[in-house]
Amino acid sequence: MSESTNRQQLLIDHAPVGKKWLLWVLYKVFWRAVFGLVIGLKYVKNESPHPDGPVIYIANHNSHLDAMSLMTIVPSDRIHLTHSVAAQDFFGKSNFRRWAMRNLVNAVLISRTKSDRDVDPIALMDAMLHSGRSLILFPEGTRGVPGVMADFKRGVGHLASRHPGIPVIPIYLDGLYRNLPKGRTIIVPFGGTLMMGEPLILKDASVNEITDAAEKAIKEMASNLENANKINPAP
Amino acid sequence: MNKIIQAWEMNAEVQWVILIILSILVFSSTCWFIWGKIKPGKLVTELQVRTRSWWIMCACFILTTVAHPAITHLGLAFLSFALLREMYPLLKLDERERHVVMLCYMVIPVQYLLAYLGMTTLFLAFIPVFMFVVIPFILVIRGETQGIVRSISLMPYSLVAWVYGMSHLAYLFQLPEIPGFTAGPQGLLLYLIFLVGINDVLQFAWGKTIGQHAVLPKVSPNKTWEGLIGGVLSTTLIAISLRFLTPLEPWQAAFTGFCVAVAGFMGDAIASGIKRDIGIKNSGNAIPGHGGYLDRLDGFSAAAAPFFHLIYFFGVTSGG
Numbered sequence: 001m002s003e004s005t006n007r008q009q010l011l012i013d014h015a016p017v018g019k020k021w022l023l024w025v026l027y028k029v030f031w032r033a034v035f036g037l038v039i040g041l042k043y044v045k046n047e048s049p050h051p052d053g054p055v056i057y058i059a060n061h062n063s064h065l066d067a068m069s070l071m072t073i074v075p076s077d078r079i080h081l082t083h084s085v086a087a088q089d090f091f092g093k094s095n096f097r098r099w100a101m102r103n104l105v106n107a108v109l110i111s112r113t114k115s116d117r118d119v120d121p122i123a124l125m126d127a128m129l130h131s132g133r134s135l136i137l138f139p140e141g142t143r144g145v146p147g148v149m150a151d152f153k154r155g156v157g158h159l160a161s162r163h164p165g166i167p168v169i170p171i172y173l174d175g176l177y178r179n180l181p182k183g184r185t186i187i188v189p190f191g192g193t194l195m196m197g198e199p200l201i202l203k204d205a206s207v208n209e210i211t212d213a214a215e216k217a218i219k220e221m222a223s224n225l226e227n228a229n230k231i232n233p234a235p
Numbered sequence: 236m237n238k239i240i241q242a243w244e245m246n247a248e249v250q251w252v253i254l255i256i257l258s259i260l261v262f263s264s265t266c267w268f269i270w271g272k273i274k275p276g277k278l279v280t281e282l283q284v285r286t287r288s289w290w291i292m293c294a295c296f297i298l299t300t301v302a303h304p305a306i307t308h309l310g311l312a313f314l315s316f317a318l319l320r321e322m323y324p325l326l327k328l329d330e331r332e333r334h335v336v337m338l339c340y341m342v343i344p345v346q347y348l349l350a351y352l353g354m355t356t357l358f359l360a361f362i363p364v365f366m367f368v369v370i371p372f373i374l375v376i377r378g379e380t381q382g383i384v385r386s387i388s389l390m391p392y393s394l395v396a397w398v399y400g401m402s403h404l405a406y407l408f409q410l411p412e413i414p415g416f417t418a419g420p421q422g423l424l425l426y427l428i429f430l431v432g433i434n435d436v437l438q439f440a441w442g443k444t445i446g447q448h449a450v451l452p453k454v455s456p457n458k459t460w461e462g463l464i465g466g467v468l469s470t471t472l473i474a475i476s477l478r479f480l481t482p483l484e485p486w487q488a489a490f491t492g493f494c495v496a497v498a499g500f501m502g503d504a505i506a507s508g509i510k511r512d513i514g515i516k517n518s519g520n521a522i523p524g525h526g527g528y529l530d531r532l533d534g535f536s537a538a539a540a541p542f543f544h545l546i547y548f549f550g551v552t553s554g555g
Contacts, residue, residue, distance in 0.1 A: 037313075040320045042520055146330075178324055181333075188333045189316075189340065190324045191519070229515045 020080040027071040040191040046198050054134045056168045060149050061138035062177035070136050083108045084136035146177040152215045157207035167199035172221035195221045248418035252425050284524035308405050312347040317528045318397040321519045350405040362399040367391050400536040403543040413550045416482035426480040427542050431534045434470040434496045441465030455507035470496035482550040491545045495538045502537025
C-alpha cells in the first residue's frame with residue numbers, strides 16, 4: 001500500500017451508506033447494550049455539548065474494549081467518519097483481522113516501528129483530519145500494565161498543533177482492563193467508568209504543551225474519580 | 236397481543252398500592268419543588284435528586300412486578316447480577332479468579348430458573364449447600380493457594396447475601412394458594428418493596444430531623460437511635476395499614492413489618508461495614524443521589540428471605 005493510494009482512498013472514497021448503518025447498529029445498539037447491561041460501564045458525560053465536525057478523542061489504553069467503548073459515545077451522524085488508530089503489527093496479522101478492523105471497527109492500521117513503514121502515520125492522520133474525519137487515539141501507544149498510565153507519545157501534540165481548530169476531547173477509561181485484560185479472550189463483567197472531559201481547544205500551543213495538557217486532563221479526571229468516593233476518616 | 240395485555244392486568248389491591256406509591260412521589264416532588272423555590276439549599280437539592288431517582292426506581296420496580304412473572308424473574312436476576320458485578324472489583328476479586336467469578340455469575344440464572352420452575356428443595360439448597368462446596372473446590376483445583384482463604388470466604392458469602400437472599404423475592408410466585416387471599420405474589424412483592432423503601436426513607440428522615448445518638452459511630456455515623464426506632468415503629472404501623480396486600484392478621488403484619496424494618500437496618504449496617512473496610516463512601520455511582528446498586532439494595536437483599544419465611548409460616552403453615 002503506497003502513500004498515494006492511501007490518501008486517495010481517504011480523500012475520495014466516501015463511506016457507503018450501508019457502512020454507516022452497520023456501524024450504527026454495532027456500536028449504538030449492540031455494544032451500547034453490552035456496555036450498559038452486561039459490563040456495567042458508567043458513562044459520565046461532560047457539561048458542554050459535543051462539538052460539530054472533526055474531533056480528536058484521546059484516552060488511556062488498557063484493554064481491547066477501550067476502542068469499542070469510545071465508538072459508543074461518538075455522535076450517530078459521524079460514526080462512519082470516526083476512525084480509531086490501531087497497531088499494524090498486532091491487528092494486521094491476518095486477513096480476517098484486517099478485514100474486521102477496517103469494516104467492523106472502522107479502524108486505520110498504522111505501523112508502530114520505524115523500520116517497516118511505507119507511510120508516515122502522522123501524515124496519514126493529518127490527511128484524515130483534513131478530509132473531515134475524527135480520530136480516536138491512544139497516546140500511550142500500547143495497553144501496557146493494567147491500571148497504570150504510561151507517558152503519552154507526542155503524536156497527538158503534532159496533530160493538534162497542525163489543526164488548531166479541531167478540539168481534543170480527553171477521555172478517562174477506568175476499570176475496562178478488568179473486564180478484558182491483555183492476553184485474555186473472554187469478557188468477565190466487572191464494571192467500569194467512562195469519563196468524558198471538556199474539549200480542549202489549544203491555539204498557538206507547542207507540540208509538548210498540547211501533549212502535556214491532554215495528559216494532565218486525563219490524570220486529573222482519574223484522581224477526581226478516585227477521590228470522589230473516598231471515605232472521610234472516622235471521627 | 237391479548238395475552239400481553241392480560242399479563243398486565245392487575246388486581247384491585249395492586250392498583251391501590253401503585254396509586255399510594257405514585258401519590259407519595261407526587262407529594263414529595265411537589266414539596267421539594269416549592270421548598271427549593273422558597274429557600275434553595277444543599278439539602279433540598281439532594282432531596283430532589285434522590286426523589287428523581289426514586290421515581291425511576293419505582294417505575295422499574297412496578298413495571299417489572301406487574302409484568303409477566305418471567306420478566307419479574309429476569310429483573311430480579313439482573314439486580315443480583317448488578318450487585319455482584321459492582322462488588323467484585325471493590326472486593327479485589329479479579330484477574331486471578333476471573334474464571335471462578337464467571338462461575339459465580341452463572342449461578343444467578345440457575346438459581347432464578349430453579350425459582351421459576353418451583354423446585355423447592357433444590358432452590359433452597361443450590362447455593363448454600365452445593366455451591367458452598369463447589370466454588371471453594373474449583374478455587375483449590377487451580378493449584379494457586381495464596382490468598383485463597385479470602386476468595387473462599389468472599390465468593391460463597393457474596394452469593395448467599397446478594398443472590399440467594401434476593402431470589403426469595405422471586406420465590407414468592409411459588410407460594411401455594413391461600414384461601415381468602417387475592418392480592419397475589421405481585422401484591423406481596425410490592426408490599427416488601429414498599430416496606431423496605433419506606434423504612435430507608437423514614438430512618439433517614441427521623442435521623443435527619445431528631446437524630447442525636449449514633450448507633451454504630453465507628454461504622455456509619457449517620458445512623459442514629461432516633462432514626463432507627465422512629466423508622467422501625469413507623470414501618471410497623473405502615474405494615475399494618477397495608478395489610479390488604481397480604482394474607483396476614485394485624486398482629487402478624489405488625490410482626491412482619493417489624494422484622495422487615497430491623498432486617499433492612501441490619502443489611503444496611505453490614506453493607507456500611509463492608510464499604511468502610513474497603514474505604515469507599517458508596518458502592519458505585521449507578522443511581523444519582525443514592526450511590527451504587529448495593530447502597531440501595533442492601534436492605535432488600537437482607538429482608539427478602541426473612542419476609543418470605545414469615546409469609547410462608549403465617550400464611551401457609553399456620554393456615555392464615
